[in-house]
Amino acid sequence: MLVFDIKRYSINDGPGIRITIFMKGCPLQCVWCHNPEGITIGKEKLYTRKKCIGCQTCVKICPNKALSKTESGIVTDRSKCTVCGICSSVCPANAMEISGTDYSPEEIIAEIEKETLVMDKSNGGVTFSGGEPLLHPKELLDMLKRCANLGIHRTVDTTLYASSQVVSKVMGETDLFLIDLKLMDSAKHQLYCGVPNETILHNIKIISDAGCQFWIRIPLIVGVNADDDNITRTAKFLSSLQWNNPVVNLLPYHDNGKNKHEKLGTIYNPNNYSFSTPNDNQILHIRSIFYEHGITTTIGG
Numbered sequence: 485m486l487v488f489d490i491k492r493y494s495i496n497d498g499p500g501i502r503i504t505i506f507m508k509g510c511p512l513q514c515v516w517c518h519n520p521e522g523i524t525i526g527k528e529k530l531y532t533r534k535k536c537i538g539c540q541t542c543v544k545i546c547p548n549k550a551l552s553k554t555e556s557g558i559v560t561d562r563s564k565c566t567v568c569g570i571c572s573s574v575c576p577a578n579a580m581e582i583s584g585t586d587y588s589p590e591e592i593i594a595e596i597e598k599e600t601l602v603m604d605k606s607n608g609g610v611t612f613s614g615g616e617p618l619l620h621p622k623e624l625l626d627m628l629k630r631c632a633n634l635g636i637h638r639t640v641d642t643t644l645y646a647s648s649q650v651v652s653k654v655m656g657e658t659d660l661f662l663i664d665l666k667l668m669d670s671a672k673h674q675l676y677c678g679v680p681n682e683t684i685l686h687n688i689k690i691i692s693d694a695g696c697q698f699w700i701r702i703p704l705i706v707g708v709n710a711d712d713d714n715i716t717r718t719a720k721f722l723s724s725l726q727w728n729n730p731v732v733n734l735l736p737y738h739d740n741g742k743n744k745h746e747k748l749g750t751i752y753n754p755n756n757y758s759f760s761t762p763n764d765n766q767i768l769h770i771r772s773i774f775y776e777h778g779i780t781t782t783i784g785g
Contacts, residue, residue, distance in 0.1 A: 487622045488522050488583045488615070490595055492759050493602070496784075498660055498699075500608025500641035503599045507591065507624070508584050510616040513678030514666065515753050516705060518741040522615035527567045527584035530747035533557040535579035542571035542580055560749070583746075589623075600636070611662070618646035620656060621763075628657035631773025643668050644687040645679055651687045661691055661698040668717040676708055676757070685721065694727040704770065705737040707758040715770050720776035730779045734770065737761045757779055 489506040491497075497504045509525035521528060536557050543551045550564035551571060560579065560580070572580040587595075588628055596610050600718035612630055617624045617640055624640070631638050640654060641662040655661070665684070667673040691698055700722060704710050709718075722730065737759055747754040753759065762770065771781045 485532070485587050485589070485627070486525070486584050487587050487592070488519075488585070488648065492599060496716060497611040497613060497641060499637070500606035500607060500663060501599075501602050502604070502608045502611050502639070503596055504611040504613050504617055504641075505596075505627075506613045507612060507617045507620055508527075509619045510614055510643070511619060511679060512616070512643055515676050515755070515757060516708075516737065516739070516759060518738070519615070520744050520748060521583040525619070526579070527569075527582055529560060529572070529585055529746060530581040530744075530782075531560070531749070532579050532581070532747055535761055536579045541574050541576065545570055545574055549635065549784060554637060555764050557559075558725060562749075576723055577677065578696075583626065589630060593634075596631065596636065597634070599633075603636065607637070609659070610637060611639040611641055613641035613662075616643055616645065618642050618644070618650055619651065621646075621650045622784065623652060624644045625657055628654070628736055632657065644684045644685070644691075648686065648687060648690055651690055654659075655691055655694060655696050655775060659697065662698060663688060663691075663698055665700050665702050667719065668714055672708070688727065692727055695726065695728075697728075698733060699733060701733045701735060703735045703737060704762050704767070706760040706762050706766065708767060708768060710762050712773070712774060715773045719774045719779060722779055723777040731783045732774055734781050734783050736765065736767065736783070748764075 485513060486508040488506055488508045491504040494502045494504045506591045508522055545658050548564045548566060550561045552559050569582045572582050594630040612624055614648045628638050637659050639662060640658045643664050644689055666677055667681060670680040670682055742752045
């Protein structure tokens with residue numbers, strides 16, 4: 485299983501204190517993504533120029549001659565780079581990093597079991613995130629079943645952009661879903677996230693109708709989805725579901741993904757869409773719309 489991060493002592497990825505496993509690969513391409521290193525399925529190299537001391541150890545050792553020193557720092561010829569990781573292993577300043585580590589099921593379980601004392605005391609557990617964990621149903625189901633055998637609470641953080649068959653299998657092995665819901669308009673969803681949203685909305689209804697536990701998380705972005713029309717449509721859709729505890733977590737926009745794009749050598753918001761964070765009055769107004777539809781909201785996370 486290819487993992488790009490393991491976050492311990494997480495308090496924003498489900499109840500209690502948790503360990504979050506970030507699986508690599510995502511079918512969405514959200515323009516504001518704050519984990520762009522999780523989009524590509526394979527391993528990737530990151531380079532932090534401000535850490536680089538210019539020693540050129542990486543340039544000299546690269547077996548494919550894919551690196552060169554320029555005025556912009558160390559530049560990688562992607563056509564030659566095989567992401568072997570030798571450069572990152574010898575970099576004395578940790579300016580070179582490889583995003584993506586292969587773990588066996590046993591190794592992942594060993595990492596999870598290290599946190600059982602904290603999880604038990606806080607009623608926490610493990611959260612499988614990404615990327616998109618549903619992109620790897622075989623590996624995900626295996627891990628969920630192993631955690632169930634250990635009595636560990638299981639959460640899946642997902643876009644729900646997957647087949648209904650995969651969703652049905654996973655929901656039988658999951659205690660809680662954290663569902664990212666961006667937009668109600670499918671064309672806008674396609675524009676900003678790279679895929680339409682009919683599959684996502686359909687799968688939310690499948691989970692709701694099955695009586696599964698789920699939380700909804702919505703990034704709030706002025707210029708994308710913080711307008712009255714989208715918020716009202718979202719509130720109406722969510723209030724129509726079979727939902728025991730209608731709570732929505734609102735996540736005000738931030739551009740923390742910019743730095744990671746720089747490390748990857750990719751461009752954040754390449755089309756220069758107008759994004760901004762909602763102010764306090766806008767957030768209060770948005771929360772009032774959800775409240776009118778019987779939905780409680782929380783901020784941040």
